Amino acid sequence: MRFLTDTLAKKLWLTVTAAIFITILYSYLLSYLFYEKLYVENVEESLLEEGLALASDYEGGPLTDELKEQVVWYNTKADSDVFIVNNPRELSACFPFEMNYDSLINGKEREELLKGNPLFKSGYEDRFNGRIMAVIVPLLDEDRLEGIIYLYLPLEKISDITKDFAYLWMLAAFLFLVVAMISGTVLVKRMTRPLLEMKYATERVSKGDYSVNIKNQSEDEIGQLAHAFNHMADSIREEDERKREFLANVSHELRTPISYVKGYSDALKSGMVTNQEDYQKYLQLIHREAGRMERLVGDLLDLSKLETDEYQLVKMPLPLAQLIEDALQKYLPKIAEKHLTLEYDLDPDIIINADEGRIEQIIQNIIDNALNYTEQGGLSLHLYRTENGCCIELEDSGIGIPPEDIEKIKQRFYRVNKARTRADGGTGLGLAIAEKLVNLHEGELTLDSTFGAGTVVRIFLPIIDE
Numbered sequence: 478m479r480f481l482t483d484t485l486a487k488k489l490w491l492t493v494t495a496a497i498f499i500t501i502l503y504s505y506l507l508s509y510l511f512y513e514k515l516y517v518e519n520v521e522e523s524l525l526e527e528g529l530a531l532a533s534d535y536e537g538g539p540l541t542d543e544l545k546e547q548v549v550w551y552n553t554k555a556d557s558d559v560f561i562v563n564n565p566r567e568l569s570a571c572f573p574f575e576m577n578y579d580s581l582i583n584g585k586e587r588e589e590l591l592k593g594n595p596l597f598k599s600g601y602e603d604r605f606n607g608r609i610m611a612v613i614v615p616l617l618d619e620d621r622l623e624g625i626i627y628l629y630l631p632l633e634k635i636s637d638i639t640k641d642f643a644y645l646w647m648l649a650a651f652l653f654l655v656v657a658m659i660s661g662t663v664l665v666k667r668m669t670r671p672l673l674e675m676k677y678a679t680e681r682v683s684k685g686d687y688s689v690n691i692k693n694q695s696e697d698e699i700g701q702l703a704h705a706f707n708h709m710a711d712s713i714r715e716e717d718e719r720k721r722e723f724l725a726n727v728s729h730e731l732r733t734p735i736s737y738v739k740g741y742s743d744a745l746k747s748g749m750v751t752n753q754e755d756y757q758k759y760l761q762l763i764h765r766e767a768g769r770m771e772r773l774v775g776d777l778l779d780l781s782k783l784e785t786d787e788y789q790l791v792k793m794p795l796p797l798a799q800l801i802e803d804a805l806q807k808y809l810p811k812i813a814e815k816h817l818t819l820e821y822d823l824d825p826d827i828i829i830n831a832d833e834g835r836i837e838q839i840i841q842n843i844i845d846n847a848l849n850y851t852e853q854g855g856l857s858l859h860l861y862r863t864e865n866g867c868c869i870e871l872e873d874s875g876i877g878i879p880p881e882d883i884e885k886i887k888q889r890f891y892r893v894n895k896a897r898t899r900a901d902g903g904t905g906l907g908l909a910i911a912e913k914l915v916n917l918h919e920g921e922l923t924l925d926s927t928f929g930a931g932t933v934v935r936i937f938l939p940i941i942d943e
Contacts, residue, residue, distance in 0.1 A: 528614035687714030734766035798823035818855030851875035
């Protein structure tokens with residue numbers, strides 16, 4: 478039986494088929510319900526009305542011949558068979574077929590008649606090859622049962638009732654079946670088509686083809702799934718492109734210092750350098766390029782750790798102003814060497830819950846960037862409270878960032894000036910690492926810049942409420 482459910486289309490087909498048969502079965506059962514509730518109850522009500530109408534002519538005392546003749550006359554005109562007898566025991570003799578008295582009226586039913594309550598009886602009769610419906614109406618004179626009026630009518634079979642429109646019903650059922658099957662086919666194909674497209678698209682994505690796009694305009698769950706798949710494919714493509722770009726950037730960043738180290742070391746090894754001054758110069762260049770590679774690898778390791786869910790910060794209450802001031806002391810010689818000014822105003826009462834080493838790394842990264850791209854003027858650093866925490870604001874008078882590069886500047890290895898070398902810059906990962914660290918501290922890093930006039934970096938962090 479597994480071959481019937483090995484695909485979603487077959488499962489849907491089974492569902493549609495089951496729904497059709499359940500509908501037909503329901504209509505069949507419903508017809509019997511209408512038969513019992515409408516037709517049978519209508520016969521009961523009709524016989525009772527006839528019996529009560531005849532009984533209304535009874536005025537008490539023994540049954541008169543006039544009343545009996547009236548009932549006999551009515552019997553010749555009515556669809557039902559009507560009898561009137563003085564004693565219920567005489568009733569069985571009135572039927573044109575064998576009928577046991579006990580099956581007509583038992584002791585409890587006689588008591589109901591004595592109370593003036595009509596009786597309803599239904600049963601199978603061989604002569605009619607079906608059920609009959611009977612109503613017994615008592616004729617009471619005070620507490621004495623003077624007689625009864627018995628009315629019965631054979632109940633038609635449901636097949637007899639519906640025989641006039643049976644063929645029409647069968648034709649309608651056939652048409653319903655055809656329409657349902659066609660509609661089911663269209664529905665199943667429409668529902669499974671995007672799923673089949675997703676199956677083939679998944680195979681293409683698994684082979685590295687991310688250009689797939691499932692065209693589905695529906696707004697239902699399948700349409701939403703198709704939209705989510707397209708978004709996933711785009712995300713995977715973008716991530717793959719980022720990885721390719723990242724590897725290309727790493728290769729490019731390492732190629733230059735490696736070529737320098739190899740070239741200078743070959744020159745020293747081959748004896749091309751004859752004087753001590755050139756010898757020391759080459760050693761200095763090798764040391765510089767080795768340092769660049771060391772910083773790049775360190776930044777790459779930091780970024781790799783920060784992008785994993787397993788990385789955990791070691792947080793503790795920190796006086797942020799003191800931490801910033803200690804970090805600034807390391808840059809005073811370089812600021813003086815470049816003849817830049819430094820202005821800072823730090824709120825000493827701001828306490829944050831943070832990882833001391835990582836906050837220091839954030840501050841160092843943004844100051845490094847500011848110093849690397851500022852040749853005149855100076856830096857201005859402020860720490861102040863905000864509505865939701867605090868803000869570290871660093872403003873420089875450097876070269877600035879063009880508007881079209883603002884959103885990209887925090888990407889790994891992104892350069893505003895593609896011709897600029899790493900000799901006069903960092904590894905290109907400083908802002909990317911800083912933003913990751915700020916986000917881990919539940920903060921936000923923003924950039925505002927005017928090209929040719931300078932850049933403002935703002936770092937928003939939550940604080941410990943006093």
